[in-house]
Amino acid sequence: MPVSHIRFHLDRLLAERSWRIPDLVKRSGVNKNTLYAMKKNAITRVDLRVLERICDALSCKLSDLMSYEPEGETHTKGLLFILSGPSGAGKNTLINALRDRYDLGLTFIPSFSTRPMRPGESNGNPYYFVSREEFMRMAERGEFLEYETIHGNLYGTHLLSYERALNEGRIIIKDIDVNGALNMKRVFGDRVILIYVRPTCLDDLEGRLHHRGDKEEDIRIRMQRLKYEESLSDQFDFLIFNDDVATATAELAHIIRTCTRKHA
Numbered sequence: 001m002p003v004s005h006i007r008f009h010l011d012r013l014l015a016e017r018s019w020r021i022p023d024l025v026k027r028s029g030v031n032k033n034t035l036y037a038m039k040k041n042a043i044t045r046v047d048l049r050v051l052e053r054i055c056d057a058l059s060c061k062l063s064d065l066m067s068y069e070p071e072g073e074t075h076t077k078g079l080l081f082i083l084s085g086p087s088g089a090g091k092n093t094l095i096n097a098l099r100d101r102y103d104l105g106l107t108f109i110p111s112f113s114t115r116p117m118r119p120g121e122s123n124g125n126p127y128y129f130v131s132r133e134e135f136m137r138m139a140e141r142g143e144f145l146e147y148e149t150i151h152g153n154l155y156g157t158h159l160l161s162y163e164r165a166l167n168e169g170r171i172i173i174k175d176i177d178v179n180g181a182l183n184m185k186r187v188f189g190d191r192v193i194l195i196y197v198r199p200t201c202l203d204d205l206e207g208r209l210h211h212r213g214d215k216e217e218d219i220r221i222r223m224q225r226l227k228y229e230e231s232l233s234d235q236f237d238f239l240i241f242n243d244d245v246a247t248a249t250a251e252l253a254h255i256i257r258t259c260t261r262k263h264a
């Protein structure tokens with residue numbers, strides 16, 4: 001019988017590094033069956049030398065790899081709704097409309113980003129704006145759950161903020177790019193609900209970005225990613241067509257209410 005209060009976080013540690021079990025086998029020399037069992041939290045006993053080799057290979061502390069979680073204290077209490085989709089789909093518009101018009105008690109956790117601040121934005125809204133050097137220092141210290149380069153800028157989700165919020169049972173909403181969204185699903189499993197947002201007609205996107213005031217060059221860069229984003233859309237749990245903000249916001253609120261009730 002696997003133990004019930006000791007949890008291994010190998011799944012997350014691998015996802016953060018974009019590694020798979022064979023990568024860790026190569027780097028640590030630990031038997032693959034042991035690692036698979038640990039990843040699934042299905043392991044019953046483990047040699048201290050094995051733990052040491054895994055921590056060495058991952059450059060992490062033992063407390064990053066495993067924890068003792070008494071009843072009711074696992075981070076599987078909260079839920080994370082992730083909106084992804086092409087630039088201009090209206091992800092931020094929907095999040096703002098939801099927070100303004102619906103009382104769902106949602107938590108928004110700003111990511112860290114190196115992109116320049118736009119007019120009307122401030123530090124922490126919608127990002128903590130940092131230099132590339134500061135971002136990379138944080139990444140090296142393992143402070144991000146995942147990070148990606150998108151349209152030439154770095155974006156990262158802050159590990160401790162998410163763990164704390166999920167532990168507290170919060171319902172989180174955040175827009176994250178398609179790669180980051182799928183990585184978060186790998187880390188937190190069914191506590192993550194993936195929602196893909198797009199207009200019915202993809203030709204509308206450019207006009208929206210012009211309307212937002214984006215520069216011609218920025219629009220071109222954003223449109224280059226469209227095909228890639230669309231190619232991953234079928235891996236998402238829900239699809240929302242944002243043609244009308246009020247209708248799409250109502251749909252989003254309905255998804256959040258239904259999933260929250262189901263996971264309560």
Ligand SMILES: Nc1nc2c(ncn2[C@@H]2O[C@H](COP(=O)(O)OP(=O)(O)O)[C@@H](O)[C@H]2O)c(=O)[nH]1
Pocket residue numbers: 083084085086087088091092111112115146147148150155156157158175176177178179180181222
């Ligand atoms: N992987 C990842 N993507 C993020 C994160 N935060 C925001 N993003 C995504 O980064 C992309 C660029 O966002 P933004 O600079 O606001 O530009 P926009 O897409 O043109 O509105 C969007 O797809 C966001 O959803 C994060 O922490 N991690």
Ligand SMILES: Nc1ncnc2c1ncn2[C@@H]1O[C@H](COP(=O)(O)OP(=O)(O)O)[C@@H](O)[C@H]1O
Pocket residue numbers: 085086087088089090091092093094175208209211212242243244245
């Ligand atoms: N349903 C919609 N119809 C028309 N314009 C929209 C709609 N939703 C959002 N917009 C506009 O499109 C632009 C991009 O929206 P934004 O929320 O910034 O997109 P994203 O966060 O997905 O990049 C903004 O100017 C916004 O006002």
